[in-house]
Amino acid sequence: MIEEEWNRLFDRAVPLLGAGLGAVSLVIGLMTLTRPLGKRIYYQDGQYLVSVRFPGQWHDLREFIQPNNPDVMAIYSQVGPDAWQLLDFVCRHVSYKSDVGEHWQFPSETLARGQGDCEDSALLTCSLLKNFND
Numbered sequence: 001m002i003e004e005e006w007n008r009l010f011d012r013a014v015p016l017l018g019a020g021l022g023a024v025s026l027v028i029g030l031m032t033l034t035r036p037l038g039k040r041i042y043y044q045d046g047q048y049l050v051s052v053r054f055p056g057q058w059h060d061l062r063e064f065i066q067p068n069n070p071d072v073m074a075i076y077s078q079v080g081p082d083a084w085q086l087l088d089f090v091c092r093h094v095s096y097k098s099d100v101g102e103h104w105q106f107p108s109e110t111l112a113r114g115q116g117d118c119e120d121s122a123l124l125t126c127s128l129l130k131n132f133n134d
Contacts, residue, residue, distance in 0.1 A: 065123060067128070070108075094111075107124045111124065
């Protein structure tokens with residue numbers, strides 16, 4: 001490809017890229033506006049409800065701690081009941097990846113992806129450690 005062709009291609013691509021980025025920014029802005037500001041958790045009828053997956057979806061906080069999840073139980077049976085070995089497993093097998101906004105993963109999602117943010121690692125660790133009490 002000669003320089004002139006490259007410049008022509010570049011001149012055509014820049015407006016398309018700009019329009020695409022503008023559309024993405026618009027969608028993200030609209031998603032932000034539809035979320036209730038500062039209202040991601042509340043207490044009602046003995047439950048702590050959190051909105052941390054999709055806008056308008058509320059979950060009991062306890063739904064994210066899943067000691068009986070088959071994936072969690074499989075790891076626990078291989079690694080547990082040593083608490084330090086369980087924590088070591090999470091640290092070695094879950095790499096940190098920040099998310100845009102807040103989207104908590106269930107423990108099986110974190111295990112399948114092998115990545116997550118702080119909450120995702122904490123929820124997986126709690127699910128593994130909860131097997132000590134069950």
